[in-house]
Amino acid sequence: MAFETINVDVDDHIALIRLNRPDALNALNTQLLKELCQALEEADANEKVRCIIVTGSDKAFAAGADIKEMSGMGFGDVFTINLFADANDRITKIRKPIIAAVSGYALGGGCELAMACDFIIAADTAKFGQPEINLGVIAGLGGTQRLTRFVGKSKSMDMNLTGRFMTAEEAERSGLVSRVVPAKKLIEEATNVAQKIAEKSMMTVMAAKEAVNRSYETTLSEGLLFERRVFHSMFATEDQKEGMTAFLEKRQAQFRDK
Numbered sequence: 001m002a003f004e005t006i007n008v009d010v011d012d013h014i015a016l017i018r019l020n021r022p023d024a025l026n027a028l029n030t031q032l033l034k035e036l037c038q039a040l041e042e043a044d045a046n047e048k049v050r051c052i053i054v055t056g057s058d059k060a061f062a063a064g065a066d067i068k069e070m071s072g073m074g075f076g077d078v079f080t081i082n083l084f085a086d087a088n089d090r091i092t093k094i095r096k097p098i099i100a101a102v103s104g105y106a107l108g109g110g111c112e113l114a115m116a117c118d119f120i121i122a123a124d125t126a127k128f129g130q131p132e133i134n135l136g137v138i139a140g141l142g143g144t145q146r147l148t149r150f151v152g153k154s155k156s157m158d159m160n161l162t163g164r165f166m167t168a169e170e171a172e173r174s175g176l177v178s179r180v181v182p183a184k185k186l187i188e189e190a191t192n193v194a195q196k197i198a199e200k201s202m203m204t205v206m207a208a209k210e211a212v213n214r215s216y217e218t219t220l221s222e223g224l225l226f227e228r229r230v231f232h233s234m235f236a237t238e239d240q241k242e243g244m245t246a247f248l249e250k251r252q253a254q255f256r257d258k
Protein backbone atom coordinates (compact mmCIF):
# COMPACT_ATOMS: atom_id res chain seq x y z
CA MET A 1 0.00 0.00 0.00
CA ALA A 2 1.42 3.42 -1.02
CA PHE A 3 0.94 6.33 1.38
CA GLU A 4 1.38 10.05 0.69
CA THR A 5 1.90 11.52 4.14
CA ILE A 6 3.86 8.70 5.77
CA ASN A 7 6.64 6.30 4.77
CA VAL A 8 6.64 2.69 5.90
CA ASP A 9 9.71 0.49 5.92
CA VAL A 10 9.52 -3.10 7.13
CA ASP A 11 12.90 -4.66 7.85
CA ASP A 12 14.08 -7.41 10.17
CA HIS A 13 10.76 -7.72 12.05
CA ILE A 14 10.50 -3.97 12.65
CA ALA A 15 7.97 -1.67 10.92
CA LEU A 16 9.35 1.87 10.87
CA ILE A 17 6.53 4.34 10.20
CA ARG A 18 7.74 7.86 9.48
CA LEU A 19 5.39 10.85 9.41
CA ASN A 20 6.21 12.83 6.29
CA ARG A 21 4.68 16.29 5.92
CA PRO A 22 7.86 18.38 6.00
CA ASP A 23 6.07 21.55 4.82
CA ALA A 24 3.91 21.62 7.97
CA LEU A 25 6.13 20.03 10.64
CA ASN A 26 4.11 16.81 10.33
CA ALA A 27 0.88 18.52 11.39
CA LEU A 28 -1.77 15.85 11.78
CA ASN A 29 -4.38 16.37 9.07
CA THR A 30 -7.17 13.98 8.17
CA GLN A 31 -5.15 12.20 5.51
CA LEU A 32 -2.08 11.69 7.70
CA LEU A 33 -4.06 10.35 10.65
CA LYS A 34 -6.02 7.97 8.42
CA GLU A 35 -2.87 6.75 6.66
CA LEU A 36 -1.07 6.35 9.98
CA CYS A 37 -3.92 4.27 11.43
CA GLN A 38 -4.05 2.14 8.31
CA ALA A 39 -0.27 1.59 8.38
CA LEU A 40 -0.42 0.61 12.04
CA GLU A 41 -3.25 -1.85 11.35
CA GLU A 42 -1.34 -3.35 8.42
CA ALA A 43 1.80 -3.72 10.56
CA ASP A 44 -0.29 -5.32 13.29
CA ALA A 45 -1.64 -7.85 10.79
CA ASN A 46 1.73 -8.51 9.12
CA GLU A 47 3.21 -11.76 10.50
CA LYS A 48 6.75 -10.56 9.75
CA VAL A 49 6.37 -7.50 12.03
CA ARG A 50 7.10 -7.96 15.75
CA CYS A 51 7.52 -4.33 16.84
CA ILE A 52 6.50 -0.96 15.39
CA ILE A 53 8.34 2.36 15.58
CA VAL A 54 6.53 5.64 14.84
CA THR A 55 8.79 8.62 14.18
CA GLY A 56 8.86 12.02 12.48
CA SER A 57 11.64 14.26 11.20
CA ASP A 58 14.64 15.73 13.04
CA LYS A 59 12.73 19.01 13.54
CA ALA A 60 9.31 17.63 14.42
CA PHE A 61 7.73 14.40 15.49
CA ALA A 62 4.48 16.30 14.90
CA ALA A 63 3.51 19.91 15.66
CA GLY A 64 -0.06 18.93 16.52
CA ALA A 65 -3.33 18.86 14.65
CA ASP A 66 -3.33 20.72 11.36
CA ILE A 67 -4.46 24.20 12.42
CA LYS A 68 -5.18 25.24 8.82
CA GLU A 69 -7.54 22.31 8.39
CA MET A 70 -9.22 22.86 11.78
CA SER A 71 -9.50 26.63 11.83
CA GLY A 72 -12.69 26.90 9.76
CA MET A 73 -14.53 24.07 11.48
CA GLY A 74 -17.57 24.51 13.67
CA PHE A 75 -18.95 22.34 16.46
CA GLY A 76 -20.97 20.22 14.03
CA ASP A 77 -17.87 19.48 11.93
CA VAL A 78 -15.58 18.35 14.74
CA PHE A 79 -18.44 16.48 16.44
CA THR A 80 -19.42 14.47 13.36
CA ILE A 81 -15.95 13.98 11.85
CA ASN A 82 -14.57 12.90 15.26
CA LEU A 83 -11.10 12.52 13.73
CA PHE A 84 -9.04 12.42 16.91
CA ALA A 85 -11.30 10.07 18.86
CA ASP A 86 -11.38 7.73 15.88
CA ALA A 87 -7.56 7.79 15.63
CA ASN A 88 -7.23 7.21 19.38
CA ASP A 89 -9.58 4.21 19.22
CA ARG A 90 -7.75 2.67 16.27
CA ILE A 91 -4.29 3.19 17.79
CA THR A 92 -5.28 1.72 21.14
CA LYS A 93 -6.55 -1.44 19.41
CA ILE A 94 -3.08 -2.26 17.99
CA ARG A 95 -1.82 -5.36 19.81
CA LYS A 96 1.86 -5.25 18.82
CA PRO A 97 4.18 -2.91 20.73
CA ILE A 98 4.56 0.63 19.37
CA ILE A 99 7.57 2.78 20.24
CA ALA A 100 7.35 6.53 19.59
CA ALA A 101 10.81 7.80 18.59
CA VAL A 102 10.54 11.56 19.11
CA SER A 103 12.90 14.21 17.81
CA GLY A 104 12.11 17.94 17.84
CA TYR A 105 8.58 19.19 18.44
CA ALA A 106 5.91 16.86 19.82
CA LEU A 107 3.15 19.38 20.46
CA GLY A 108 -0.59 19.13 20.94
CA GLY A 109 -1.74 16.12 18.92
CA GLY A 110 1.94 15.25 18.35
CA CYS A 111 2.54 14.86 22.09
CA GLU A 112 -0.77 13.03 22.38
CA LEU A 113 0.11 10.67 19.53
CA ALA A 114 3.44 9.87 21.20
CA MET A 115 1.60 9.17 24.48
CA ALA A 116 -0.88 6.88 22.69
CA CYS A 117 2.08 4.70 21.68
CA ASP A 118 3.39 2.20 24.26
CA PHE A 119 6.45 4.16 25.27
CA ILE A 120 8.52 7.10 24.13
CA ILE A 121 12.21 7.24 23.33
CA ALA A 122 13.22 10.88 22.96
CA ALA A 123 16.11 12.57 21.21
CA ASP A 124 17.86 15.16 23.37
CA THR A 125 16.33 17.78 21.04
CA ALA A 126 12.73 16.74 21.77
CA LYS A 127 10.23 19.30 23.06
CA PHE A 128 6.86 18.23 24.41
CA GLY A 129 3.86 20.46 24.98
CA GLN A 130 0.09 20.90 24.98
CA PRO A 131 -0.18 24.44 23.56
CA GLU A 132 -3.84 24.13 22.52
CA ILE A 133 -4.72 26.74 25.16
CA ASN A 134 -2.99 29.35 22.95
CA LEU A 135 -5.43 28.50 20.15
CA GLY A 136 -8.53 28.90 22.30
CA VAL A 137 -9.17 25.16 22.67
CA ILE A 138 -8.10 22.33 24.94
CA ALA A 139 -6.32 19.09 24.06
CA GLY A 140 -8.53 16.61 22.23
CA LEU A 141 -6.48 13.43 21.83
CA GLY A 142 -5.56 12.64 25.44
CA GLY A 143 -3.50 15.66 26.51
CA THR A 144 -5.49 16.32 29.66
CA GLN A 145 -5.89 12.61 30.49
CA ARG A 146 -2.79 10.65 29.48
CA LEU A 147 -0.36 13.47 30.30
CA THR A 148 -1.83 13.69 33.81
CA ARG A 149 -1.31 9.97 34.32
CA PHE A 150 2.28 10.22 33.08
CA VAL A 151 3.50 13.34 34.90
CA GLY A 152 0.92 13.96 37.64
CA LYS A 153 -1.68 16.69 38.12
CA SER A 154 0.60 19.60 38.96
CA LYS A 155 2.85 19.36 35.90
CA SER A 156 -0.06 18.43 33.61
CA MET A 157 -2.00 21.50 34.76
CA ASP A 158 1.11 23.62 34.20
CA MET A 159 1.52 22.23 30.65
CA ASN A 160 -2.16 22.41 29.72
CA LEU A 161 -2.82 25.84 31.25
CA THR A 162 0.34 27.70 30.21
CA GLY A 163 1.08 25.82 26.97
CA ARG A 164 4.78 25.77 27.84
CA PHE A 165 7.13 23.20 26.30
CA MET A 166 9.03 20.54 28.25
CA THR A 167 12.58 19.54 27.29
CA ALA A 168 13.55 15.91 26.77
CA GLU A 169 15.47 16.01 30.06
CA GLU A 170 12.42 17.26 31.99
CA ALA A 171 10.20 14.75 30.17
CA GLU A 172 12.45 11.88 31.26
CA ARG A 173 12.64 13.17 34.83
CA SER A 174 8.83 13.46 34.90
CA GLY A 175 8.15 9.95 33.59
CA LEU A 176 6.81 10.99 30.19
CA VAL A 177 9.62 9.32 28.25
CA SER A 178 11.47 6.12 29.01
CA ARG A 179 14.92 7.23 27.80
CA VAL A 180 16.72 10.12 26.13
CA VAL A 181 19.36 9.49 23.47
CA PRO A 182 21.52 11.73 21.26
CA ALA A 183 19.46 12.99 18.31
CA LYS A 184 21.80 11.43 15.73
CA LYS A 185 21.30 8.00 17.30
CA LEU A 186 17.52 8.15 17.78
CA ILE A 187 16.50 5.63 15.12
CA GLU A 188 19.48 3.37 15.82
CA GLU A 189 18.62 3.26 19.55
CA ALA A 190 14.89 2.84 18.94
CA THR A 191 15.63 0.01 16.50
CA ASN A 192 17.90 -1.70 19.05
CA VAL A 193 15.12 -1.54 21.63
CA ALA A 194 12.57 -2.78 19.07
CA GLN A 195 14.93 -5.63 18.15
CA LYS A 196 15.17 -6.70 21.80
CA ILE A 197 11.37 -6.81 21.99
CA ALA A 198 11.17 -8.66 18.64
CA GLU A 199 13.30 -11.48 20.08
CA LYS A 200 10.74 -12.25 22.80
CA SER A 201 7.66 -14.42 22.45
CA MET A 202 5.15 -12.23 20.58
CA MET A 203 2.33 -13.83 22.53
CA THR A 204 3.97 -12.87 25.83
CA VAL A 205 4.78 -9.37 24.61
CA MET A 206 1.14 -8.82 23.63
CA ALA A 207 -0.03 -10.18 26.98
CA ALA A 208 2.35 -7.86 28.87
CA LYS A 209 1.18 -4.87 26.82
CA GLU A 210 -2.45 -5.72 27.51
CA ALA A 211 -1.80 -6.13 31.25
CA VAL A 212 0.12 -2.84 31.59
CA ASN A 213 -2.60 -1.00 29.64
CA ARG A 214 -5.24 -2.55 31.90
CA SER A 215 -3.65 -0.70 34.83
CA TYR A 216 -4.87 2.56 33.28
CA GLU A 217 -8.44 1.37 32.96
CA THR A 218 -9.25 -0.35 36.22
CA THR A 219 -8.79 -0.54 39.98
CA LEU A 220 -5.63 -2.03 41.50
CA SER A 221 -7.41 -5.16 42.74
CA GLU A 222 -9.09 -5.78 39.35
CA GLY A 223 -5.79 -5.12 37.58
CA LEU A 224 -3.91 -7.52 39.85
CA LEU A 225 -6.56 -10.18 39.23
CA PHE A 226 -6.29 -9.65 35.47
CA GLU A 227 -2.48 -9.90 35.69
CA ARG A 228 -2.69 -13.09 37.78
CA ARG A 229 -5.06 -14.77 35.30
CA VAL A 230 -2.85 -13.86 32.34
CA PHE A 231 0.25 -15.00 34.27
CA HIS A 232 -1.40 -18.36 34.98
CA SER A 233 -2.40 -18.77 31.34
CA MET A 234 1.23 -18.36 30.25
CA PHE A 235 1.94 -21.75 31.83
CA ALA A 236 -0.18 -23.36 29.10
CA THR A 237 2.28 -22.16 26.43
CA GLU A 238 5.33 -23.79 24.85
CA ASP A 239 7.18 -20.47 25.12
CA GLN A 240 7.02 -20.63 28.93
CA LYS A 241 8.59 -24.10 28.85
CA GLU A 242 11.21 -22.93 26.35
CA GLY A 243 12.02 -19.73 28.27
CA MET A 244 12.53 -21.45 31.59
CA THR A 245 14.32 -24.51 30.13
CA ALA A 246 16.67 -22.23 28.18
CA PHE A 247 17.53 -20.35 31.38
CA LEU A 248 18.34 -23.60 33.20
CA GLU A 249 20.38 -24.88 30.24
CA LYS A 250 22.22 -21.52 30.09
CA ARG A 251 21.32 -20.87 26.44
CA GLN A 252 19.32 -18.31 24.47
CA ALA A 253 15.58 -19.09 24.35
CA GLN A 254 14.12 -19.85 20.92
CA PHE A 255 10.52 -18.67 21.18
CA ARG A 256 7.98 -19.98 18.66
CA ASP A 257 4.93 -17.92 19.65
CA LYS A 258 3.12 -21.08 20.72
Ligand SMILES: CC(C)(O)CC(=O)SCCNC(=O)CCNC(=O)[C@H](O)C(C)(C)COP(=O)(O)OP(=O)(O)OC[C@H]1O[C@@H](n2cnc3c(N)ncnc32)[C@H](O)[C@@H]1OP(=O)(O)O
Binds near residue numbers: 023067105110138141
Ligand atom coordinates in the same frame (compact mmCIF):
# COMPACT_ATOMS: atom_id res chain seq x y z
C1 LIG B 1 -5.02 17.30 18.52
C2 LIG B 1 -5.65 18.40 19.35
C3 LIG B 1 -7.13 18.18 19.36
O1 LIG B 1 -5.20 18.26 20.67
C4 LIG B 1 -5.41 19.82 18.85
C5 LIG B 1 -4.02 20.28 18.46
O2 LIG B 1 -3.07 19.58 18.35
S1 LIG B 1 -3.92 21.96 18.10
C6 LIG B 1 -2.25 22.18 17.54
C7 LIG B 1 -1.28 22.34 18.66
N1 LIG B 1 0.03 22.69 18.14
C8 LIG B 1 0.49 23.94 18.09
O3 LIG B 1 -0.16 24.88 18.48
C9 LIG B 1 1.87 24.14 17.50
C10 LIG B 1 1.81 25.05 16.29
N2 LIG B 1 3.13 25.30 15.74
C11 LIG B 1 4.03 26.14 16.31
O4 LIG B 1 3.80 26.69 17.37
C12 LIG B 1 5.31 26.37 15.59
O5 LIG B 1 5.13 25.98 14.24
C13 LIG B 1 6.50 25.58 16.18
C14 LIG B 1 6.87 26.17 17.55
C15 LIG B 1 6.20 24.11 16.29
C16 LIG B 1 7.74 25.74 15.23
O6 LIG B 1 7.97 27.11 14.97
P1 LIG B 1 8.95 27.54 13.76
O7 LIG B 1 10.22 26.78 13.84
O8 LIG B 1 9.03 29.01 13.77
O9 LIG B 1 8.24 26.99 12.42
P2 LIG B 1 6.94 27.63 11.72
O10 LIG B 1 7.39 28.62 10.70
O11 LIG B 1 5.95 28.09 12.72
O12 LIG B 1 6.32 26.33 11.01
C17 LIG B 1 6.78 25.86 9.75
C18 LIG B 1 5.57 25.60 8.87
O13 LIG B 1 4.78 24.58 9.50
C19 LIG B 1 3.46 25.08 9.68
N3 LIG B 1 2.89 24.47 10.92
C20 LIG B 1 3.48 24.30 12.09
N4 LIG B 1 2.65 23.75 12.97
C21 LIG B 1 1.49 23.57 12.32
C22 LIG B 1 0.23 23.04 12.70
N5 LIG B 1 0.00 22.53 13.93
N6 LIG B 1 -0.75 23.03 11.78
C23 LIG B 1 -0.55 23.50 10.54
N7 LIG B 1 0.63 24.01 10.11
C24 LIG B 1 1.62 24.04 11.00
C25 LIG B 1 3.61 26.58 9.80
O14 LIG B 1 2.39 27.21 9.54
C26 LIG B 1 4.67 26.83 8.76
O15 LIG B 1 4.07 26.76 7.49
P3 LIG B 1 4.21 28.01 6.46
O16 LIG B 1 3.69 29.23 7.15
O17 LIG B 1 5.69 28.08 6.20
O18 LIG B 1 3.41 27.59 5.27
